[in-house]
Amino acid sequence: MDNSFARTMWRVLEPLHAITYFSPECVAANKAVGLRGFWMGYFATRSAPFGAAGPNLVEATFYNFHPAMIRRAIPDAWTFATPEAVLETRRTAAASVLRSITPDIETVAATTLPTLHAAIESAAAPGRALFAANRDLPTPADPVEALWQAATTLREHRGDGHVACLLAEGIDGCEAHVLFAAHSGTPADWWQANRGWTESDWAAAQSRLRSRDLISDTGLTDAGRDLRAHIESRTDALAMTAYESVPAIADALAVLTPAAKAVARSGAVPYPNPMGADPA
Structure with a gap:
């Protein structure tokens, strides 16, 4: 297997994981708790x-949200529901939707859990906070x-590397x-609406990227395309470390793919979405 396998695996795991954010049943369960x-x-x-994570930890590990958006929710969330209650709610609601x-x-x-757990155990945790916590x-x-928890753990492994x-x-x-919008x-x-960045934040980021010759008024420059390709390639290579020593992982992918396609067809996860994932 080459590193492109890790990207294929992500495209299958992502919809299985992401129902926890978008499915109406999961959203309702979060409100109920x-x-x-x-x-x-x-x-x-x-x-x-x-x-009970604080806003600085969430900002550091989630990376791409405006800090003010995070601080509107964290740490207040823990005054409404304990982390233990939230963990139970997220896995039970997600499993109900998958069923x-x-x-x-x-x-x-x-069929797939033994192989997914082998991948999780084979992956190194240093530098991957969300993966390690899951x-x-x-x-x-x-x-x-x-199954949902395993998909989530491997998804966060890739995200930490990215x-x-x-x-x-x-x-x-x-x-x-x-960069992604330009691409x-x-x-x-x-x-901006999905990640909390203001027009002035966006304009400032554009200015910084133009100063590095990564974007122009018409989109990505050659240097910008090269940088995006490099980042995606390195992300795949880092994610592949979870799979390269697990012989049965290709078989697990084949079994998981129809389930991911069923989620995509169901509309439980919208496309396009702010995660950048396409339907499996």
């Missing part, structure tokens, strides 16, 4: 493996909850979105 609004639910559910979308998901879980969680007894690549190349959170042709206001 006490969390106020969509974004408090997002920040609390994703950071709950850290315990409703994919009738054979328990068979999928039974890996430290007890494995749920329910197989579909365990953040490291952005940081190494001197690309901050807002600049990462400016994809998506409108700036869509990214």
